[in-house]
Amino acid sequence: MKPTIYDVARQAGVSIATVSKVINRTGKISEKTRERISEIMAEMGYAPNLVATALSSKKTYMIGLLLPDISNPYFAELARNIEDRAQELGYNIVICNTDNHVDKEREYLTFLQQKSVDGILLATGLAHPESLGLVTGKNLPITVIAREVPRSPVNTVLVDDFMGGYLAAAHLLELGHRDIAIIVESMDLESSRQRLKGYRAALEEHGGVFDEKWVAVSDFTVASGMEVAGGLLDAAVRPTAVFACNDLLAIGTIQAARARGISVPGELSVVGFDNTFLCGIIDPALTTVGQPIRELGRQAVDLLHKQMGGDELARQRVVLLPELVVRSSTQPLGGPDKAK
Amino acid sequence: MKPTIYDVARQAGVSIATVSKVINRTGKISEKTRERISEIMAEMGYAPNLVATALSSKKTYMIGLLLPDISNPYFAELARNIEDRAQELGYNIVICNTDNHVDKEREYLTFLQQKSVDGILLATGLAHPESLGLVTGKNLPITVIAREVPRSPVNTVLVDDFMGGYLAAAHLLELGHRDIAIIVESMDLESSRQRLKGYRAALEEHGGVFDEKWVAVSDFTVASGMEVAGGLLDAAVRPTAVFACNDLLAIGTIQAARARGISVPGELSVVGFDNTFLCGIIDPALTTVGQPIRELGRQAVDLLHKQMGGDELARQRVVLLPELVVRSSTQPLGGPDKAK
DNA sequence: TTGAAAGCGCTAACAT
């Protein structure tokens, strides 16, 4: 059997309290006994049972991470950065795929609480206020990532989606495009609404006119992006540029264009959102609005960490700024020669 | 404060043992009291503290998953399937990114043990026998995924890499190719060696000759695949086909070809390995050797589950079969017209 | 500086 603190104490001829103190570097212990006990622990191959520690100290050093689907590159990259930072701080990450289902979300939330995770990182879709209620108030630290939760006093880390939408549209407008379609992921997401608003603002600011016919809604898969983009491209009047609200949809759009013999960026410019590694992999390389995924992950963990530290800080919202990353999927209307 | 089993017992006027029994559906409890206690628990919003449960029952319902990098699509997809199955069985997954570093691997391994996870899923690279020793013997259930660990009595789930290599090469040979290069991920991996052997076997079986000059070694990134493929393509005599040992490398190969104005599949056929969702996203769509990722994940969890159930089953190795998935990145040597 | 002892919240014999 694995040695316990009792075994160590007996072996060293001291009490378990003393051993506990050298383990945790708490209290006052003479240099001599500290060393002796340390040696003995090493010899015996002793390692504290962290479940017992958790029970008495009420800290599990576990963080629950809720996201729609870890196999989605955006979330995979996010998860990676989160885990890295958490690890640095001594925390483990428990992943929970919700598929944006309210039930799954709720199920995980209650389960994680029973497991006494120290905090929760919420990067999943429909952060229904009701679901949030499951956590909020029960003084379980939580921070929401990349999701705006209006009217809820929770810590949040996100990118400026409005600005992102603006950047994408402005880029296309500057290239001379006027018939710019936008494909949003879902109107249920505040981030989608913000990106749409940003797109609209850019349009109007540049003397353009916002037209409902250029707004298409899909879900978050390549396939649905392809389908929705197809509808746009088959319409009587076809857009010369498409702003897809995430890279997957942008890729779907490119595929839809290819299937119809429409060249990108020759006849159609495409802008994505997220700047996942996919952008560099597809052809043409995708111009996109880059989210600082790494920072998003780190800041979220840091913010949560503060809360978990008992820091009764006022709830805050950290807004990171997106950045336009120009690659090869966009070009001036009418071709590079006629560049404005 | 959250109610404990004592609160419930007091409220119901019974002993905690009775409450425990209705929680766990163990022992004999009259229908009446069961219902009454259930109601009371619901009223009080009682939920068992799983840390305490874990301490006394010695089961945490946590599984540690070690993989190189969750942001790699292959592992992300694997992780997704693993989490799904684990969730069905009531287990949570703790992710650990090792970057194939022996130290990180070791660190996580000891840490997970202290946290008393019920089992470990090892999908990380250099499963050094020594590292394995950290777990093996300490009767911590473990199963290794997609990694062959020679001479170690651990449960394993993997695909037949030899067959995979064979399928890839045979496909190219049947298309008439003779100058077929292979890019392996790392010769340290048994899977790489097996794929290479399969490739070689196919070659020789088809009357070809194995030539060292067609074997290139890279690591597991798109960039390195691109670089290594570049070397192959710039050589005096250029291959007409490349078998890359994973999709990322295959994509790198396609990019290297594109950068040189070499058309794929026109002048160069490319086959990948894994069948991640990337295959359908890039242009041309990638012909690849498909791993049954979903099955891999599920079977691994199931196998681990048996062990955790105390099933003293003999160690076993489950070998799943790969399948060739033909898409658009391969074509007969000399063009589709001259198809053999 | 060190130790005794009372929890933490639950499970599981063993009694009743």
Next chain:
DNA sequence: ATGTTAGCGCTTTCAA
């Protein structure tokens, strides 16, 4: 059918 009680392995006052 229900209750008593001794742990599980550790933390943390409070004494000594």
